[in-house]
Amino acid sequence: MKSDRNRSVRLLWEPPAEPTRGPKAALSQSRVVEAAIKVADAEGVDALTMRRVAETLGFTTMSLYRHVPGKSELLDLMVDAVWGETESTPKGPWRDGLDFFARQMWAMYRAHPWMLQLTTSRRMPGPHAMTRQDAAYVAVSELGLRSEEIVAVVTAVAQFVDGVGRTMADRVQAERETGVSEEDWWNGRESLWEHFTPDRLPMMTHIWNTGGFERLLDEFEFGLARVLDGLAVFIEAEERPQVRRGTCL
Amino acid sequence: MKSDRNRSVRLLWEPPAEPTRGPKAALSQSRVVEAAIKVADAEGVDALTMRRVAETLGFTTMSLYRHVPGKSELLDLMVDAVWGETESTPKGPWRDGLDFFARQMWAMYRAHPWMLQLTTSRRMPGPHAMTRQDAAYVAVSELGLRSEEIVAVVTAVAQFVDGVGRTMADRVQAERETGVSEEDWWNGRESLWEHFTPDRLPMMTHIWNTGGFERLLDEFEFGLARVLDGLAVFIEAEERPQVRRGTCL
DNA sequence: ACCTAACTGTGTACTAAGTAAGCAGAGTGT
DNA sequence: ACACTCTGCTTACTTAGTACACAGTTAGGT
Numbered sequence: 187m188k189s190d191r192n193r194s195v196r197l198l199w200e201p202p203a204e205p206t207r208g209p210k211a212a213l214s215q216s217r218v219v220e221a222a223i224k225v226a227d228a229e230g231v232d233a234l235t236m237r238r239v240a241e242t243l244g245f246t247t248m249s250l251y252r253h254v255p256g257k258s259e260l261l262d263l264m265v266d267a268v269w270g271e272t273e274s275t276p277k278g279p280w281r282d283g284l285d286f287f288a289r290q291m292w293a294m295y296r297a298h299p300w301m302l303q304l305t306t307s308r309r310m311p312g313p314h315a316m317t318r319q320d321a322a323y324v325a326v327s328e329l330g331l332r333s334e335e336i337v338a339v340v341t342a343v344a345q346f347v348d349g350v351g352r353t354m355a356d357r358v359q360a361e362r363e364t365g366v367s368e369e370d371w372w373n374g375r376e377s378l379w380e381h382f383t384p385d386r387l388p389m390m391t392h393i394w395n396t397g398g399f400e401r402l403l404d405e406f407e408f409g410l411a412r413v414l415d416g417l418a419v420f421i422e423a424e425e426r427p428q429v430r431r432g433t434c435l
Numbered sequence: 436m437k438s439d440r441n442r443s444v445r446l447l448w449e450p451p452a453e454p455t456r457g458p459k460a461a462l463s464q465s466r467v468v469e470a471a472i473k474v475a476d477a478e479g480v481d482a483l484t485m486r487r488v489a490e491t492l493g494f495t496t497m498s499l500y501r502h503v504p505g506k507s508e509l510l511d512l513m514v515d516a517v518w519g520e521t522e523s524t525p526k527g528p529w530r531d532g533l534d535f536f537a538r539q540m541w542a543m544y545r546a547h548p549w550m551l552q553l554t555t556s557r558r559m560p561g562p563h564a565m566t567r568q569d570a571a572y573v574a575v576s577e578l579g580l581r582s583e584e585i586v587a588v589v590t591a592v593a594q595f596v597d598g599v600g601r602t603m604a605d606r607v608q609a610e611r612e613t614g615v616s617e618e619d620w621w622n623g624r625e626s627l628w629e630h631f632t633p634d635r636l637p638m639m640t641h642i643w644n645t646g647g648f649e650r651l652l653d654e655f656e657f658g659l660a661r662v663l664d665g666l667a668v669f670i671e672a673e674e675r676p677q678v679r680r681g682t683c684l
Numbered sequence: 685a686c687c688t689a690a691c692t693g694t695g696t697a698c699t700a701a702g703t704a705a706g707c708a709g710a711g712t713g714t
Numbered sequence: 715a716c717a718c719t720c721t722g723c724t725t726a727c728t729t730a731g732t733a734c735a736c737a738g739t740t741a742g743g744t
Contacts, residue, residue, distance in 0.1 A: 199630050208691025209739040231554070235730060248732080249693050257731065305480070305552050305608070316636055323638035333647020336638070341602075342658040348601060349594030359554070381448050387565055389572035389585070398582025409591040416665025457720025458710040484701060497703080498722050506702065685744100692739075697732100704727075710720080 193255060194262045198312040213245055215253040219263045223298070226264070230362050231300040236260075261304055266312025268298050275321040280421065281414055283325025284343050288410050290318070291344065295351035302348065302355040319344075329421055339417055346413045350406050372399075442504055443511045447561040462494055464502040468512045472547070475513070479611050480549040510553055515561025517547050524570040529670065530663055532574025533592050537659050539567070540593065544600035551597065551604040568593075578670055588666055595662045599655050621648075 201215075221243050226234045236257060240247040254260040272290045275283050295302055311319075322340045331339065357368050364371065372378075384391045393399060420426060450464075470492050475483045485506060489496040503509045521539045524532050544551055560568075571589045580588065606617050613620065621627075633640045642648060669675060 195627055199627060205691060207689070207739095207741050209693090211692065213693085236732085237730070246694055247730095248695080251732070252692060303554050313630070313635075316639065320636045320639050323642065327638055327641075333642040333645045334650050334652050337642060337647055338652040338654065338657045341654055342595075342661055345598030345602060345654065345658060346591075346595055346662075347598070349596070349598030352597060352601070353590075353594060378444055378448060381562070386562075387569040389576055390565065390569050392576075393572065393582040393586060396582045398586055401583050403583050403587040405587065405590055405594065408587045409594060412591055412665035412669055413595075413662060414665070415668040416661035416663070419664040419668065420661055454720060456712045456718070458712095458722090460721065462722085485703085486701070495723055496701095497724080500703070501721060687744080688742090690740085690742105692737100694736085694738100695734105696736105697734085699731085699733100701730095702728085705725090707722105707724080709722090712717100712719085714716085714718100 194259050194310040197255065197259055198262060198266055198310055211252070213243065213249060213253055215263070216267075217243065218250055218253045219260065219267050222260055223264050223267060226300040227298060230359060231303045234300065262310050262312065265301060265304070266314045268294055268301060269312065269314035269318055272314075272318055274318055275325050277324065280326045280329055281418065283322065284340070284414060284417070285410070287318070287322040287325065287340070288343050288347050291347040292351065292406055295347070295354065299351070299355035299358045302352045303359065326421075331421070331426075335426070339421070342417065343410075343413060346409055347406075350409055353405065443508050443559040446504065446508055447511060447515055447559055460501070462492065462498060462502055464512070465516075466492065467499055467502045468509065468516050471509055472513050472516060475549040476547060479608060480552045483549065511559050511561065514550055514553070515563045517543055517550060518561065518563035518567055521563075521567055523567055524574050526573065529575045529578055530667065532571065533589070533663060533666070534659070536567070536571040536574065536589070537592050537596050540596040541600065541655055544596070544603065548600070548604035548607045551601045552608065575670075580670070580675075584675070588670070591666065592659075592662060595658055596655075599658055602654065 218239065222234060222239045225238055225242060229238070236250055237247045239260075240250050243250075250260075254263065272294050273286075275287045275290070277283075278286075319340065322343070323336055326336050326339050360371075361367055379394070382391050382394065467488065471483060471488045474487055474491060478487070485499055486496045488509075489499050492499075499509075503512065521543050522535075524536045524539070526532075527535075568589065571592070572585055575585050575588050609620075610616055628643070631640050631643065
């Protein structure tokens with residue numbers, strides 16, 4: 187499962203030319219990728235094995251390796267293929283643009299929650315992902331921001347959506363595994379709530395008692411509005427605050 | 436690697452009593468958990484195998500199973516142990532509180548980036564994680580927010596930190612795997628930049644040319660400031676906007 | 685038209701990692 | 715002393731990624 191990132195780069199950005207000799211391939215890289223996406227969508231990331239993908243295609247496991255170098259690269263290709271299904275952020279006011287970008291990502295993650303469960307460590311940004319990101323940069327390009335501020339603004343939005351998406355993906359996965367919805371599960375664990383004594387978890391018991399957990403706000407809508415508000419404060423400020431040099435990079 | 440969540444709950448919240456009979460155990464659950472954390476810290480999540488943990492402890496692989504039910508539950512225990520190392524958010528003004536909470540999480544993720552690479556689907560919130568979260572709720576408890584708004588505010592912060600943390604964890608992982616720093620790697624891939632033509636990626640090439648990628652802002656500091664600004668807009672508003680009922684939960 | 689090199693799909697087999705099952709020795713309560 | 719229980723170990727099974735070699739297929743050079 188180790189992956190040479192260089193190999194992934196070439197694969198994503200420089201797809202090899204079709205061979206001129208040899209038998210015509212019954213399979214193709216794109217069919218493998220599509221099949222893999224379908225498996226992951228329908229059965230979750232745990233079911234995404236080379237054997238399973240091959241099975242759904244009606245080929246042997248090893249035949250896949252004629253079209254993708256390995257599983258890790260297959261994941262790269264899957265991710266970029268999904269990015270390719272999203273719409274590029276159109277031109278317009280910055281807030282509309284970022285809102286659009288965030289909603290596209292969110293829709294993508296909702297359709298393919300497995301994306302957030304992959305160890306992204308070795309993922310390579312592919313052409314589609316980059317194009318979408320570029321379009322988001324464009325959305326904030328006319329505000330007089332410095333280059334690095336443009337990056338930071340878009341990154342902040344993307345990271346927020348990643349965060350919410352991950353929580354969502356976890357919920358989906360848990361429900362798939364257990365067959366029990368999140369809500370039912372918590373309700374069924376009364377023994378757990380016994381530990382939620384007011385002295386250990388004062389606010390949680392209070393929120394629980396006042397029903398706060400039963401009418402949760404939409405995490406995505408709430409958070410996105412807050413993030414955009416925060417960015418608005420920054421963007422519309424007379425002079426933009428310097429960002430403290432910190433721990434990251 | 437399947438995990439019964441109920442088993443994890445019991446394990447985390449109701450640690451079993453010490454046995455009275457039989458030989459005294461040379462190993463213990465906490466030693467296993469500690470060793471596993473050390474392995475994950477030092478060698479990354481890929482190196483975290485039962486065999487490797489056992490090896491560092493000088494025991495056989497199977498001896499671990501006398502102290503933890505399986506790897507999945509071990510991960511739950513590791514995560515909650517790490518949460519136990521963090522400091523609880525102290526009382527004070529809401530913004531200081533949330534800032535503190537975010538920085539604690541951030542420090543935790545920086546020290547243990549593997550936390551963000553685990554498929555959290557099956558993670559169970561343990562007592563320590565819950566306690567910390569509760570303290571964060573307390574930080575915003577005196578603002579006249581409705582229960583569900585309290586949850587939403589803290590969740591927004593936590594999700595942001597998760598998002599940034601994940602990006603950071605990916606970077607760490609990539610550097611460990613390749614032995615090449617993120618920067619060196621990008622610089623070494625000139626062939627990749629050839630694809631960054633202005634027509635395909637106009638803003639990216641522009642940002643690249645103006646050096647925006649070379650003096651990136653600190654993602655955590657920048658994003659946190661924006662998120663807190665956005666929450667401030669919400670919290671200090673005369674009347675709080677209703678959150679549109681959306682797709683989530 | 686033939687030969688050859690390139691290419692495809694397949695069968696077999698190896699490796700790594702989680703973990704089930706059963707065993708031998710150790711220590712406590714009757 | 716006996717029985718019960720608990721610990722750590724050995725062995726072996728299972729799943730998943732993938733290396734390797736083989737057989738059949740096709741296009742281009744002779």
